[in-house]
Amino acid sequence: MPKSRPPTIADVARHADVSIATVSRVLNGTTPVQADKADRVRLAMEELQFVPRHAARVLASKRTNTIGLLLPEISGDFFSPMLKGIEAAAHEAGYDLLVHSTQQVEAARRRLGEHNTDGLLIFTNSLAPSELHRLHSFNFPVVLLHQTPPESLDIPVIAIENKDGAAMLIDHLIKEHGRRHIVYLRGPEGHEDSVWRERGYREALEVHNIGFDSELIASGGFDDEEAFTAIQGLLAEGIDFDAVFAGDDDAAIGAMRALKMAGHRVPQEISVVGFDDVPFARYLSPALTTVRAPIEQVGREAVRQLTRLMNGEHAETLTLMRTELVIRESCGCLSSGTNGQEESTRR
Amino acid sequence: MPKSRPPTIADVARHADVSIATVSRVLNGTTPVQADKADRVRLAMEELQFVPRHAARVLASKRTNTIGLLLPEISGDFFSPMLKGIEAAAHEAGYDLLVHSTQQVEAARRRLGEHNTDGLLIFTNSLAPSELHRLHSFNFPVVLLHQTPPESLDIPVIAIENKDGAAMLIDHLIKEHGRRHIVYLRGPEGHEDSVWRERGYREALEVHNIGFDSELIASGGFDDEEAFTAIQGLLAEGIDFDAVFAGDDDAAIGAMRALKMAGHRVPQEISVVGFDDVPFARYLSPALTTVRAPIEQVGREAVRQLTRLMNGEHAETLTLMRTELVIRESCGCLSSGTNGQEESTRR
DNA sequence: GGAGTTGTTGAAAGCGTTTTCAGAAAGCGC
DNA sequence: GCGCTTTCTGAAAACGCTTTCAACAACTCC
Numbered sequence: 001m002p003k004s005r006p007p008t009i010a011d012v013a014r015h016a017d018v019s020i021a022t023v024s025r026v027l028n029g030t031t032p033v034q035a036d037k038a039d040r041v042r043l044a045m046e047e048l049q050f051v052p053r054h055a056a057r058v059l060a061s062k063r064t065n066t067i068g069l070l071l072p073e074i075s076g077d078f079f080s081p082m083l084k085g086i087e088a089a090a091h092e093a094g095y096d097l098l099v100h101s102t103q104q105v106e107a108a109r110r111r112l113g114e115h116n117t118d119g120l121l122i123f124t125n126s127l128a129p130s131e132l133h134r135l136h137s138f139n140f141p142v143v144l145l146h147q148t149p150p151e152s153l154d155i156p157v158i159a160i161e162n163k164d165g166a167a168m169l170i171d172h173l174i175k176e177h178g179r180r181h182i183v184y185l186r187g188p189e190g191h192e193d194s195v196w197r198e199r200g201y202r203e204a205l206e207v208h209n210i211g212f213d214s215e216l217i218a219s220g221g222f223d224d225e226e227a228f229t230a231i232q233g234l235l236a237e238g239i240d241f242d243a244v245f246a247g248d249d250d251a252a253i254g255a256m257r258a259l260k261m262a263g264h265r266v267p268q269e270i271s272v273v274g275f276d277d278v279p280f281a282r283y284l285s286p287a288l289t290t291v292r293a294p295i296e297q298v299g300r301e302a303v304r305q306l307t308r309l310m311n312g313e314h315a316e317t318l319t320l321m322r323t324e325l326v327i328r329e330s331c332g333c334l335s336s337g338t339n340g341q342e343e344s345t346r347r
Numbered sequence: 348m349p350k351s352r353p354p355t356i357a358d359v360a361r362h363a364d365v366s367i368a369t370v371s372r373v374l375n376g377t378t379p380v381q382a383d384k385a386d387r388v389r390l391a392m393e394e395l396q397f398v399p400r401h402a403a404r405v406l407a408s409k410r411t412n413t414i415g416l417l418l419p420e421i422s423g424d425f426f427s428p429m430l431k432g433i434e435a436a437a438h439e440a441g442y443d444l445l446v447h448s449t450q451q452v453e454a455a456r457r458r459l460g461e462h463n464t465d466g467l468l469i470f471t472n473s474l475a476p477s478e479l480h481r482l483h484s485f486n487f488p489v490v491l492l493h494q495t496p497p498e499s500l501d502i503p504v505i506a507i508e509n510k511d512g513a514a515m516l517i518d519h520l521i522k523e524h525g526r527r528h529i530v531y532l533r534g535p536e537g538h539e540d541s542v543w544r545e546r547g548y549r550e551a552l553e554v555h556n557i558g559f560d561s562e563l564i565a566s567g568g569f570d571d572e573e574a575f576t577a578i579q580g581l582l583a584e585g586i587d588f589d590a591v592f593a594g595d596d597d598a599a600i601g602a603m604r605a606l607k608m609a610g611h612r613v614p615q616e617i618s619v620v621g622f623d624d625v626p627f628a629r630y631l632s633p634a635l636t637t638v639r640a641p642i643e644q645v646g647r648e649a650v651r652q653l654t655r656l657m658n659g660e661h662a663e664t665l666t667l668m669r670t671e672l673v674i675r676e677s678c679g680c681l682s683s684g685t686n687g688q689e690e691s692t693r694r
Numbered sequence: 695g696g697a698g699t700t701g702t703t704g705a706a707a708g709c710g711t712t713t714t715c716a717g718a719a720a721g722c723g724c
Numbered sequence: 725g726c727g728c729t730t731t732c733t734g735a736a737a738a739c740g741c742t743t744t745c746a747a748c749a750a751c752t753c754c
Contacts, residue, residue: 021733021734022734031731032732033732
């Protein structure tokens with residue numbers, strides 16, 4: 001009882017009557033140790049309530065066993081499932097997770113960059129390209145989420161199949177509901193997801209021999225309000241359309257509101273579809289037809305690729321996660337009771 | 348160019364022609380350093396792209412500058428804003444954030460417990476009481492979120508004003524809408540929030556001299572489906588009621604569905620109110636009247652109390668964050684356009 | 695002009711692990 | 725039995741910082 005300091009590996013060694021090297025070995029399982037000694041060590045650790053100092057291990061071994069997650073901001077329906085996937089996969093792989101919402105890159109770099117982390121997960125553009133270059137220049141493990149690297153640096157990317165998803169949606173509107181004048185509400189300027197969704201939109205039109213009409217493109221900003229305004233604008237201009245692909249679910253809400261307010265019936269007169277399948281999509285009335293992205297899987301996959309990199313293996317340059325059509329009511333498909341049952345098509 | 352190893356404090360010292368102690372001092376600002384030397388040091392750090400090894404600092408200083416967050420699972424509308432508050436406050440206070448969703452307590456303890464973290468934030472019951480005792484026994488800084496400590500250990504707690512919020516809601520239903528037979532759907536067994544909400548419910552009834560009727564209490568599990576079933580049950584039994592306090596917003600959705608399916612009009616015949624004000628509450632039809640909890644603030648406050656503890660100061664034993672009534676349509680108040688404008692009463 | 699002060703500095707002792715290295719013990723083939 | 729591996733083990737050297745300690749210089753005050 002005399003000493004009050006928390007036990008160190010040396011205390012354990014003394015207690016078990018072995019060297020500290022041996023204790024370290026049973027702790028890490030790096031080298032076989034005689035069974036009886038190993039047992040003594042384990043017992044001693046138990047009795048002394050020994051908890052190894054992480055910092056000391058890192059310093060000595062030069063491996064931090066930690067991965068850093070850098071994101072622009074914590075919010076929205078995207079964030080929670082993605083973090084869930086990342087957290088789970090990271091811990092399964094034996095890594096701890098350091099989370100940094102990037103405001104001051106400098107601070108983040110100091111703590112999350114090289115030396116202090118074994119690898120970095122970077123969501124959208126939360127890190128300056130120059131930093132990306134720097135890290136890449138000495139092969140620091142980095143994986144990008146929902147963002148392609150600048151200037152074709154070969155940094156692995158995980159993203160979702162925006163193009164396919166959008167094409168499925170548009171295809172459905174055309175084939176099942178005979179829509180031909182479909183509005184597309186773009187997301188924020190420079191948003192990669194938006195660009196790909198638009199590409200899917202165009203390709204689907206082409207497949208069905210429907211000409212692209214720039215009058216049908218407006219800016220929805222992936223945002224409720226902005227989409228609301230955009231649709232009001234289109235209506236005011238007297239543009240003729242029979243469906244709206246809102247870019248994402250938030251914008252779909254705004255679009256629906258604007259249409260209803262103007263006295264148009266959704267989906268009888270005009271179909272509205274979103275993208276993302278956020279939790280409340282099913283609770284809208286009419287329930288929203290949209291595309292579901294496997295966000296949690298994106299997180300897991302990102303960690304998987306990152307661990308590869310950290311192990312010196314080769315990682316996939318681009319991983320596109322499949323998206324899935326979620327058909328509800330807002331496209332014009334029939335509601336199946338108030339329960340909002342849904343049909344979904346894999347692709 | 349000869350050496351390829353990343354620069355250490357020694358390299359910086361050599362480069363700036365000072366001792367490593369001096370470099371350390373300008374790095375930490377612990378002791379004044381002559382201006383010209385300090386400049387040389389800063390210049391050297393810049394030129395060498397020096398990034399201090401976190402582990403070495405921790406080992407030498409015995410302060411990890413890291414706080415750990417332990418939670419049962421990452422999900423739901425609760426999580427995202429709370430983490431946002433925690434993350435922001437932690438970094439503002441100069442701490443890093445280690446996130447652990449607790450599956451195996453053992454692993455979590457090893458990495459998050461004493462020595463490896465300066466303090467711990469614990470959400471609901473993600474840590475065994477015995478561990479709590481252990482940590483408390485040597486004064487390890489811990490703050491609990493939405494959970495009161497076992498056996499009156501004096502561990503600081505941050506929670507929201509469930510009772511007041513519920514009482515405001517019930518009061519509103521009675522005073523503004525003349526409801527007198529109000530159902531309460533309990534949350535999961537043993538859920539503290541649920542217990543307090545029920546207490547608020549009862550007190551509000553009492554204030555208005557309405558007797559408590561146990562027939563009006565059912566189990567909603569804070570869950571869509573379970574609430575749906577519960578309301579169907581009440582209807583089947585022929586219980587008479589004119590309002591439902593669903594316990595939380597998820598349950599409110601289920602309750603509304605069940606009522607509509609049975610042909611009851613909400614809110615004309617029966618009012619429905621929730622709790623939490625999750626993002627989609629405003630998009631339901633009718634838009635949900637509920638109570639908003641300042642979740643992000645809870646996170647910030649938790650960090651604030653924890654930093655106090657870590658600085659050896661005294662922390663508030665119990666912090667109850669104010670809740671706020673959010674009146675929309677589902678209680679019977681008039682809709683103000685499709686826009687879902689809302690009125691809110693502070694308390 | 696001497697005795698305190700005050701301000702700044704470097705040397706060196708840790709901090710608690712992992713890992714290298716060489717040695718001891720044990721097993722093996724003949 | 726005698727060399728040779730193979731296993732296991734401990735001593736000791738890192739790992740890269742912070743912090744204590746003593747020293748030095750420059751002031752300040754009588």
